[in-house]
Amino acid sequence: MTPEQENPAGVWEDALRAAALFAADPHGLGGIVLHARAGPVRDLWLDHLRDRLAGPVRRMPPGIADDRLIGGLDLPATLRAGRPVSQRGLLAEADGGVVLVPMAERLERGTVARLAGALDTGTLALERDGLTARHPARFGLVLLDEGQEDETVAEALADRLAFRLDLTGVSLHEARVATPAPGQGRPREGGRTTARPGNHSADGPVAMLCAVAESFGVTSLRAPLLALRIARLVAREAGREEPDEADLIAAARLVLAPRATRLSPPPVDAEDAAEQPPEPRPPQDADQAPGAEAERVEGDPREPDAIVLDAVRAALPKNLLAHLLAGGPPLRSTAAGRMGMAAASPLTGRPVGSRPGDPRRGRLDLIATLRAAAPWQRLRRAGHAPGRIVVTPDDFRIRRLQRRSETTTIFCVDASGSAALERLAEAKGAVELLLAEAYVRRDRIALVVFRGTGAEIVLPPTRSLVRAKRVLAGLPGGGGTPLAAGLDAAATLALGVRRAGGSPVIVLLTDGRANVARSGLGGRALAGEEALGAARMLRVQGLPTLVIDTGARPDGARRLAEAAQARYCPLPHADAGSVSAAVRAATA
Incomplete structure (x- = not known):
């Protein structure tokens, strides 16, 4: 940091x-x-x-x-x-x-x-x-x-x-x-890196800001354009017609650094650069001056200025590295909100507008009904008492209501002998951490454990911290790895949550080494095929899934994640905090 x-x-x-x-x-x-x-x-x-x-x-x-x-x-x-x-x-x-x-x-x-x-x-x-x-x-x-x-x-x-x-x-x-007192001027510049004086061509600032944005993984084209506008604003305040390097540094720090999605590669030392072979250059045209190519390469606007890169690197958010280690694309593109996915409801929920309809089949929106009838009153009042509002059936509006469904995170934990010694304690800690956060969000957590010859739901969907800790404290481990049975139990529970109007998310913690089939018999080949088939069923049923590979060697559960089209997160050295951070990032 x-x-x-x-x-x-x-x-x-x-x-x-x-x-x-x-x-x-x-x-x-x-x-x-x-x-x-x-x-x-x-x-x-x-x-x-x-x-x-x-x-x-x-x-x-x-x-x-x-x-x-x-x-x-x-x-x-x-x-x-x-x-x-x-x-x-x-x-x-x-x-x-x-x-x-x-x-x-x-x-x-x-x-x-x-x-x-x-x-x-x-x-x-x-x-x-x-x-x-x-x-x-x-x-x-x-x-x-x-x-x-x-x-x-x-x-x-x-x-x-x-x-x-x-x-x-x-x-x-x-x-x-x-904070300065009113009238004492603005605070000093955000950039604390000394800038070199230099002149830029008309498209130099644009190219430099675009190159810096690309270096830090900022894919939006609006970001460098906004940074350029800020750099020009800073330059005008200082009485300059065009922004110089200090203005670009200030703009890049304020606009590009908070948007960074990756850590920029560190600057290359002069000695290391000298050891690297030069990149091949295209042949010069016959009518090109000998020094023109060297001048073009030296002033190539696609190469971001090292000082600007250092300034943005110094202003990166302090939690960027942790977010990159735990985060990535969300499990679903629709925002779940604080209490799960939004669902239409005919009689209960928060009003989100109105629509034409029959008040006997919904809740009448009186204001919207009057608004629909108001423009026609001059035509409708003929033959009616003065001051009376004439409403026809076409004017009736009923409320559109929306309620939030609970998000239920279903932990499917490998408690077999291959995982119990190394990962069961971390899984328990992660469940306790996420359960405390789910209590604040009014979400629920369930726990499915598979070991020996089958799987069982040891913690039905709940928000009770006391009950969860009591169950987790006595959770045993050991035996074979009936991975297919664990996935079947998690899928059954998730489908039940969905039928009840909730939003299920399955989080699978396993090393992916199945060795017990659904029948309870041993055999890695048959157990592996059944596990892949159960993972494909998760994809067919459209159940959002996160696979956390807890094996000592990563990639053990990657095939499982590919079969389920699930998010894959290898955590060979995971503890409770890193597991919970990965789940929070994936289910955002």
Whole structure:
């Protein structure tokens, strides 16, 4: 870990610098993803941002309805006028300012799409309730990410925002000491690497930022473009027409480092470079000057500047290495949220809109019904009492409700003789750690153990910490490895959870060396074929699965993971903490 990563004051100074840059161009920079729990540190940073903003600041309530977000029919005005009257939504009201989004990790997909569309175009197209309008909506976003490790802001939205800040390790004392008083100027530059003076061609900064982004595994094209915009903004503040190396360093630290998905290769020493054979170069054209090729290679813009690479490497998130060791692509592309997958429900759940329907087969949405009937009142009031609202069956709207299903993590643990001595204790510790986290998320955990000649469910789906610890403490080990029987038991339990409306995830901890068939007879060949067949059934049934190879030699369970199309994670030296970290990353 670098000194930069261990210095919370440096993190806070970078956050203040990002706030100042964002306040100068909210819509152009998109916004900020701020990962911090509600508290005085976050409030202090938000106050610092508000002091520098010139436009309006609007707070978006969680679960905001479409008519308030993007606008729609003004129901009281429409009923008074007898004709459709539109009203502006929150995004149009925030034109020229900033929208604060609390609990941004729980935004619905529809809300994410509307926010992303407004950021891309700077306008808000209103086409609903019989209305058609277009409002300017040039705003910036501040997404307040308050989620756990398995809850993150939607990447489709976060990718459009320039900054990603994490203030979880900053104390209130450190923040107050490093925050300048109003009117005392901005904090010092985030980059603490001395830059060399140098001149860049017109496309030099672009090529350098793209090369740095590629070095750290940043695949989005928006990231280097946002970094370039920040570098030019910093240069203009300093009175320069084009950004120099110091400006590129500041931009790369603030934009590219938090997005890194891999560790950049270390710089090559001069002695090592001299020992490596030179790469073959294409033949020179006849009309090319002898020194032109050397000049082109020396100034090749595809080669990122070593100082910029070092600056970004110093600003990498401190947990990046642990995330790379435990993480990777999620098990499923749909976000599970805090309480599992979203499921439609006719009578219970959280309202997510309305649709035409029969109130006898759902819950009547009175406001939506009145909104549908309001534009036609002038035509319908003929022959009716004055002031009466005429509603027809076509106007009825019923609520669309959505509830969250529980996520049940089913541990399928190899307790045979080959694994008990080395891995059973680690599996017990991992289950206890994940069960404590599941209790907070209101999820459940089950435990299936296979050994000897069969498998058994030693812990049905539960959130009881006391019961889990009691069962795990007396869990024995030893005997053969009936891997197929263990997979069958886990699949049966997972299908039962799915039928009950839950979201099952199977986590298999094994070395993959099956030696007992379903019949209870020994034999590695038959046991191995049955285990692969059981793994294929997991794929056919569509059960999300994570295979953790706990063997002393990795790759023992890889064939099993390929047959089930499961996520494979070799952990030959796993302990309880690393196993639980891998499961959290895979089931995010």
